[in-house]
Amino acid sequence: MLFRLQNTLTRQKEAFAPLAPGRIGMYVCGVTVYDYCHVGHARVCVVFDVVQRTLRHLGYDLTYVRNFTDVDDKIIARANANGESVESLTERFIQAFYEDMDRLDCQRPDIEPRVTTHMGEIIDMVQQIVARGHGYVVASEPVPVNDQPMATSDVYFSVESFPTYGSLSRRVQEDNADGASERVSFDGRKKDQRDFALWKAAKPGEPWWPSPWGPGRPGWHIECSAMACKHLGGAFDIHGGGKDLVFPHHENEIAQAQAATGDAFAKHWMHNGFVTIDSEKMAKSTGNFFTIRDVLARFHPQVLRYFLLTAHYTHPLNFSDKAMDEAAKRVLNVYEKLAQADELLARQPTAATGKPPAVVEVAQAELMEALCDDFNTPRALAALSEPITVLTAALAKPKAAGNMECIAHVRGFIARAADLLGVFQYPAAQLSELIVELARDSMFPPGSEGLAWVLDKMRERDTARSDKNWARSDELRAELLQGGVEVRDTREGSMWRPRLAID
Ligand SMILES: [Zn+2]
Structure with missing residues (x-):
């Protein structure tokens, strides 16, 4: 090309x-x-x-x-x-x-x-x-x-x-x-x-x-x-x-x-x-x-890397907390979708065989065209948007016909894009850690509890779960939800995200 x-x-x-x-x-x-x-x-x-x-x-x-x-x-x-x-x-x-x-x-x-x-x-x-x-x-x-x-x-x-x-x-x-x-x-x-x-x-x-x-x-x-x-x-x-x-x-x-x-x-x-x-x-x-x-010290390296690619390289790029928070939200959102996709695919292995959905074919072509057009990284990042939207819809109804294949195809596309851009390449197994790093206090809504409180509660809940104290575990889940944090239990352990701030 x-x-x-x-x-x-x-x-x-x-x-x-x-x-x-x-x-x-x-x-x-x-x-x-x-x-x-x-x-x-x-x-x-x-x-x-x-x-x-x-x-x-x-x-x-x-x-x-x-x-x-x-x-x-x-x-x-x-x-x-x-x-x-x-x-x-x-x-x-x-x-x-x-x-x-x-x-x-x-x-x-x-x-x-x-x-x-x-x-x-x-x-x-x-x-x-x-x-x-x-x-x-x-x-x-x-x-x-x-x-x-x-x-x-x-x-x-x-x-x-x-x-x-x-x-x-x-x-x-x-x-x-x-x-x-x-x-x-x-x-x-x-x-x-x-x-x-x-x-x-x-x-x-x-x-x-x-x-x-x-x-x-x-x-x-x-x-x-x-x-x-x-x-x-x-x-x-x-x-x-x-x-x-x-x-x-x-x-x-x-x-x-x-x-x-x-x-x-x-x-x-x-x-x-x-x-x-x-x-x-x-x-x-x-x-x-x-x-x-x-x-x-304040943002995950993936957030800084993503932010640096949001402008064409020949243009100036203005650094601000607001711009970094925007980047953090976007990165966190995409990773979360990828983690959900990986979890589903692990439970129900589905190969990305057959013809990819049109949205993936279009995005793949657009990604390469963007990079070959003087390394236009904002355009390349934008090429990921439509597939992520389609992925989100498919994740909501994984049992619907063709949706698992669609999830597998989009997941494969994001992995190929990640190889080129150096963002979104971390596996879901590392997501808990990534979210903890991504979800800085600044991402919580005003008046809600901060990161340290969340981590304390999550630790307490992990202990309750390993003691099979399900009543206490449910209580803590409710407390966390009150504090603006949503908890999800997966095969890789319990994950959380600041619910209000990024929605
Ligand atoms: Zn020189």
């Missing part, structure tokens, strides 16, 4: 054609590991996780590369402030990143290169850029190494030498801020204020690596050019990242790679929109953010 992709480079939605038939190389800019990730980082990872799941489902042999930036100004500053080494800081936050992404069910990329293990490739690329006349070396202050002053230099990219500079962002900023988004002051060492650092001379107290220009470390942008070319070749299919990276990071990546290799670099550029709070971009630098951990 062909798919169409918005390309930042051409500002058009294009039919995608891989450079080599059946194979796709994709590079996505990863995180700078010096702190916990926020919801904006979660969005990039979840978006490109759906991209990778879809491309593999379509049968492409995908190589997905996402880097870790494990040395830069912010990392060095934080490590120094903490009094710990750069390695221990970055290792800690790489592990924290994995914990967050595992909870969000993001499958790992095939290759996760780190800057510190690619110094050879980075230095080679800087040398090629200089050799081909696109970079220049400026002597810097000697740096003390083992108490001996050692000569060292900075290396800059010459923007003037590269006439197509600006083709991605369609802008040429006068002062090419290096790394962080802040503007840099006039630098007399540069020939042109647009030039940017490829290699930075070592400064006292900073980590450094030996190079042909003396001790130093890479500028920020060169790492992605070098690591993408190393793992995917000089020309590859898709490069992705957040919209904030278009300029200067991705513009500079293109210039560096093309200047060094003479090759085309990335063909399609995908950029996801910001997560906003009250319409302002979520960002570490402004303090306007929630970490993934903050959010997952």
Whole structure:
């Protein structure tokens, strides 16, 4: 199946054609590991996780590369402030990143290169850029190494030498801020204020690596050019990242790679929109953010993942408690239907054989069309609605002719959709736990009892039931119902849901 992709480079939605038939190389800019990730980082990872799941489902042999930036100004500053080494800081936050992404069910990329293990490739690329006349070396202050002053230099990219500079962002900023988004002051060492650092001379107290220009470390942008070319070749299919990276990071990546290799670099550029709070971009630098951990302390990871897929990836997405509560209700509702379906199917095994009901065929086609239309996840999620409605009706009358087959077909469809979207894949056996996590106090109607009360009552009821004290068990069921909670006894134990809040 062909798919169409918005390309930042051409500002058009294009039919995608891989450079080599059946194979796709994709590079996505990863995180700078010096702190916990926020919801904006979660969005990039979840978006490109759906991209990778879809491309593999379509049968492409995908190589997905996402880097870790494990040395830069912010990392060095934080490590120094903490009094710990750069390695221990970055290792800690790489592990924290994995914990967050595992909870969000993001499958790992095939290759996760780190800057510190690619110094050879980075230095080679800087040398090629200089050799081909696109970079220049400026002597810097000697740096003390083992108490001996050692000569060292900075290396800059010459923007003037590269006439197509600006083709991605369609802008040429006068002062090419290096790394962080802040503007840099006039630098007399540069020939042109647009030039940017490829290699930075070592400064006292900073980590450094030996190079042909003396001790130093890479500028920020060169790492992605070098690591993408190393793992995917000089020309590859898709490069992705957040919209904030278009300029200067991705513009500079293109210039560096093309200047060094003479090759085309990335063909399609995908950029996801910001997560906003009250319409302002979520960002570490402004303090306007929630970490993934903050959010997952209050909502199940499935709710956050679902929420992140409710907007098209190119659009902004506004984060609010109200939006998260809406997502929680929807996720809880769907899971509950799936649990009922699984329970029925376990009691009365029914294979999804024969022709699927029309609603499933239409939804299946719509799901794939939505994903192949520039990964339109809100449209893909909407494709689940009609089958869930039909499932709900069939669950109400499981004995009616054809309804068990219908339940089996819809269940199968949701499972296939879950493989692509990474939501609704948890088995019913885990539902009790999931509902407990999903049903936060905020979901209970005002004036009703909270989550802790419900859990106490449920525990008491479980004990009564194992003691075969049915009278007490019924009393507790009535008390819970009074408190707005509906109890259902299944083969997997007793389940409950906050009745009023989600109806
Ligand atoms: Zn990058």
